[in-house]
Amino acid sequence: MEYVKVTFPTRRRVYIDEEANGYTNRVLRVDAGTHRFDLGEGDSYRPRSRTVTVKDTSPEKPKRIAFRRKKA
Amino acid sequence: MRLAALGCALLLAACATLAPNPPLAKYEPKAGYDFERLQRGAENTDELFVILAFSGGGTRAAALAYGVLEALRDTPIEWRGRRRALLDEVDVISSISGGSFPAAYYALRGRQIFEEFPERFLYRPVQSELVRQAFSPANWFKLLGSDYGRSDLAAEYYHREVFGGASYADVIARGTRPFVILNATDMTTGAQFPFIQDQFDPMCADLAGVPVARAAAASSAFPGGLTALTFRNYAGTCGYRHPAWVELALKDHGSRVNMRRTARAENRVALADPGRPYLHLTDGGVADNIGLRGPLAALTSVNHPWSVLRMMNERRIQKLVVIVVNAANSPATRRDQSASVPSLVDTVTAAATVPLDNYSFETLELLRSTVAELNHEPGALRIELYPVEVAFEYLQPAEERAWFKNLPTSFELPRETVDRLRAAGRRLLAEDPEFQKLLKTLRAQP
Numbered sequence: 001m002e003y004v005k006v007t008f009p010t011r012r013r014v015y016i017d018e019e020a021n022g023y024t025n026r027v028l029r030v031d032a033g034t035h036r037f038d039l040g041e042g043d044s045y046r047p048r049s050r051t052v053t054v055k056d057t058s059p060e061k062p063k064r065i066a067f068r069r070k071k072a
Numbered sequence: 073m074r075l076a077a078l079g080c081a082l083l084l085a086a087c088a089t090l091a092p093n094p095p096l097a098k099y100e101p102k103a104g105y106d107f108e109r110l111q112r113g114a115e116n117t118d119e120l121f122v123i124l125a126f127s128g129g130g131t132r133a134a135a136l137a138y139g140v141l142e143a144l145r146d147t148p149i150e151w152r153g154r155r156r157a158l159l160d161e162v163d164v165i166s167s168i169s170g171g172s173f174p175a176a177y178y179a180l181r182g183r184q185i186f187e188e189f190p191e192r193f194l195y196r197p198v199q200s201e202l203v204r205q206a207f208s209p210a211n212w213f214k215l216l217g218s219d220y221g222r223s224d225l226a227a228e229y230y231h232r233e234v235f236g237g238a239s240y241a242d243v244i245a246r247g248t249r250p251f252v253i254l255n256a257t258d259m260t261t262g263a264q265f266p267f268i269q270d271q272f273d274p275m276c277a278d279l280a281g282v283p284v285a286r287a288a289a290a291s292s293a294f295p296g297g298l299t300a301l302t303f304r305n306y307a308g309t310c311g312y313r314h315p316a317w318v319e320l321a322l323k324d325h326g327s328r329v330n331m332r333r334t335a336r337a338e339n340r341v342a343l344a345d346p347g348r349p350y351l352h353l354t355d356g357g358v359a360d361n362i363g364l365r366g367p368l369a370a371l372t373s374v375n376h377p378w379s380v381l382r383m384m385n386e387r388r389i390q391k392l393v394v395i396v397v398n399a400a401n402s403p404a405t406r407r408d409q410s411a412s413v414p415s416l417v418d419t420v421t422a423a424a425t426v427p428l429d430n431y432s433f434e435t436l437e438l439l440r441s442t443v444a445e446l447n448h449e450p451g452a453l454r455i456e457l458y459p460v461e462v463a464f465e466y467l468q469p470a471e472e473r474a475w476f477k478n479l480p481t482s483f484e485l486p487r488e489t490v491d492r493l494r495a496a497g498r499r500l501l502a503e504d505p506e507f508q509k510l511l512k513t514l515r516a517q518p
Contacts, residue, residue: 001372001445014385016374017317022385027453029381031373033330034320051320055329059450 002032002054003062009069012039027062030054037065046070089214090228094281095306096272099313104269105244105279107164107251107378115160116249118388120151120514121380122395123164124250125364126171127432128292128357129399130481133170135194135490136399138185139497140462141174145186146498149514158514164370164378165252166266166363168356170483171397172254172291173234176284179243179252180235190490193234199484201233202226221299223289231285240267240287241280251378255356255363256290259300263339264359265290265351266366270377274344275351276310277303290353294481295424300352308346317375333373362398362432364439371442384455391456393510394439397497398463400432402477436461458510462500 006014008024015021015038022028024039038049045067057063102108112118126137144159151161167175173193178185205211205225214220231237243252256265265271267287272279290301314337321337324330342348356363370380371394383389407414414422443457467473476496479489501507 016382017315017320019374019379019382020386021374021382022387028385029374029453031330031333031375031381033324033333035374036316036320053324053327053329059453 002030003027003057003059004030004037004052004054004065005062006037006039006065006067008039008045008067012045015040024067027059039067044070089220089224090231090283090286091281092302092304093272093286094278095304096276096278096310099273099276099310101273101315104272105240105267106269109247110251111248112163113160113248115154115156116163117152117161118163118383119390120161120393121383121389121391122158122162122393123166123367123370123380124162124175125362125367125394125396126165126167126175127362127396127398127400128169128171128355128481129361129401130170130292130483131194131198131485131490132401132479132481132493133168133397133399134173135485135493136462136497137167137171137397138174138189138194139494140395140397140501141178142186142494143498143501145183147511149511151514162250164367165250166255166366167253167291168255168361168363169292169294170399170481171363172288172356175252176235176254176288179250180238180246180284182246182248194490194494195487196233197484198229199482202229202483205229219302221301223293223298223301226293226298227283227286227289227301229285230288231283235283235285235288237283238285239281239283243284244280253363253366254287254291255360255366256287256293256301256353257356257359258339258342259352259354260348261339261342262359263335263342264356264365265353267291268377271343273312274307274314274340275303276306276308276312291356293353293355295354295358298355300354303351303353305343305345305349305351307344307348312344314340314344315375321375332369333375336369336373336375357428360431360435361400361428362396362435364394364396364435367394368435368438368442371446389455391458391510391513393458393460395460395462395501395507396436396439398432398436398461399493400429400463401479401481402429403480404474404478456513458506460501460504460507460510462497462504464496464500466500466503467496 006024012024032055034053036051039045054063147158149158165175177189254267258265269279318337321333325334370376374382443459464476
């Protein structure tokens, strides 16, 4: 089992490989390997998606995947 | 005149075969027999998520699993302020071979199983009837054909005599959980082949048009005694495209970061190969004789058609119960009482069954280690896990255990044996320490 924490200034849905998988700023479980993360529809965040290989994590040290607000 | 009549009868019999699985007109993700499309049912909550795995083992397995279903029906719980039967909380059933018969029947008929299934299947001399069918002149023409085998004949018998002519369209029409997954084995890839639409999508095939009996027959096509069943693969004809994770998992092949996930992606690609117009499915026990591999993948992967991990990320689950009903036997042998070289039959039987039993052992170990890993998660993530195991090896006293472990694998057992198996299922479930712990938290009262 691997762990990620997708961060964003507010609470948003997290999509892993195009499937809803919990919310931002929480530790989420994922199987090891390369996954695509995004925050769903809308053009309010950047980058639009991040593809990350997740391995060697723990609940205490999850892989951090950061998204930021899109600049106006 | 008589000869002509016989000829006509044989020809008619030859034509009276089940149609091949139909193509899927247009691919739509998550359509057809899909977990998320099923209603939970008024008495079912996601917070208490219950998975049953029914092993193979002929009527021995079917009766043991049926006994567990009876016990769950008779187990009252109090959950979320309401009383109900624990059976109403069952969300998924994954089954193999003999265990696929009660599973499929429950998918089709719900609680009617308790009125109908014993006489329709458990007490029936199914094996004798199958043998009689195979030797009937009416079936000779069919059995001479290269694209028709003994399992096709068995499927027709189950279709007529056990499942009342039902297809997956009838299961879909019921529209409620549990999501029942009958498992066979793809002979070419060696991969487990679950009868759900997600598996049929890459083949551009429509599970709705498949008789439930054919799925049960494929799941229980014990190699040697029964033949593999052939399914049509229409890959490339319906606009199917792989889910996003498949490409990513394929690219991980070189780094070997998660070979289980990569192998699942490769199996999906193999199903979608237009150069493979037929699939040959054999007994589900060849890939996994306890039906637990699918649930384990659901527990550990977000890339699964009914990912429990995804539901856990969504915080939909508080208590997760996995009940494994394992009817594995272990017949006594006098082999080691003699210096004689074991016979060919003895050796081949051992070669066929020993790896299967060892794999089942490792699969159960994988469940235990997965539970241990999840139990070590910190408080914010943690859910309550209850791995329950119903197996003859936990029976006491030893003489009784030996009696059950010596039962043969057959589709025909004496009525008294079936009744003892049903009772053993109830008793083993009630005595399991994890099950007792679960009931304590659910404040069940007799």
